[in-house]
Amino acid sequence: MIKIHGTSISNYYSTAKCALVEKGIKFEEVSVFPSREPAVLASSPMGKVPWIEVDGKVLSEVNAIFDYLEDIHPTPPLYPTDAWARAKTKEIIRIIELYLDAQARRHIAAVYFGGDVDPVAFEQVRPALENGLLALSNVAKYGPYIAGDQFTYADIVAYFQIGFTNMHTQKIYDWDIVAADPALKDYIAMLNERPGIAAVAGVMRSDMAKFAAR
Ligand SMILES: N[C@@H](CCC(=O)N[C@@H](CS)C(=O)NCC(=O)O)C(=O)O
Incomplete structure (x- = not known):
């Protein structure tokens, strides 16, 4: 196993x-x-x-x-079978990882571990995230899934990495990147209802609350 x-x-x-x-x-x-x-x-x-x-x-x-x-384990498929659609799905994943999660992650010491906010990161991360969010809005289809009509790995990445990014922007900048974008907000609300996502996210949130209270 x-x-x-x-x-x-x-x-x-x-x-x-x-x-x-x-x-x-x-x-x-x-x-x-x-x-x-x-x-x-x-x-x-x-x-x-x-x-x-x-x-x-x-x-x-x-x-x-x-x-x-x-x-x-090809079934159920979590990538499109069409080569172009699969590559476009991977493009969305990379945009989320590199230009949202990796930028927000510069504040992880302050957000997760009670450290001070790094003043250089404070200045640099918000404009970097604005660029990343613009890139995301240019590639996201919300049709209803992020890469089109099929649920893919990009939806899993979007859910967890945008949630992580949003936790950082709310804490550091009082900026809710999901609430600020109605299409993104509806999309995340839809994913919240998906049993597989809800089960994993529920454990993550409850264990994070215990970690924060330690
Ligand atoms: N590129 C890695 C990213 C994984 C990652 O950043 N994991 C975090 C936890 S969410 C970690 O292990 N951080 C510790 C570190 O960066 O040293 C992947 O795709 O798996």
């Missing part, structure tokens, strides 16, 4: 876990925090979570995990 390693308070862990749930693949969860410990680096070259373990072999990076899951 596939094992997924990481922590339920991680948006990336929740992304990979949700992909397994949506695929209907049985899995086992192994709780571990990201770190530079040799044992973690042996499984995840950057010390990040998640990674999956299959028959003693390990694979990190959610996009590599998506590709593997799609190959071993």
Whole structure:
């Protein structure tokens, strides 16, 4: 059985876990925090979570995990079969990861760990996110899913990474990026109703609340 390693308070862990749930693949969860410990680096070259373990072999990076899951378990498909549509789906994923999540993540010390807000990041992140959100609005189809009429990995990425980004923008800038965009707001509300997403997000939120209260 596939094992997924990481922590339920991680948006990336929740992304990979949700992909397994949506695929209907049985899995086992192994709780571990990201770190530079040799044992973690042996499984995840950057010390990040998640990674999956299959028959003693390990694979990190959610996009590599998506590709593997799609190959071993094609039904239900979570990428379009058409080559162009699949590439456009991956384009949306990269825009969300690089220009939203990675930018917001610069405030993670302040948002997750009670650190001070980095003044350089404070100045730089908001305009970077404005560019990322403009890019997203140019590629998102909301038809009703983000890449068109099919639910894909891009919807899972959008749900968890935009939620993560929004947590940061609300806390640091008092800026709710979802409420500010009616199309994005309706889309996230639709995904909230999806059983696979709701189940994984529910665990993530309740475990985050416990983590914050620790
Ligand atoms: N590019 C990685 C991103 C994973 C990631 O950033 N995970 C976070 C937790 S949400 C992490 O492990 N952070 C610790 C670190 O960056 O050192 C992926 O696609 O899996």
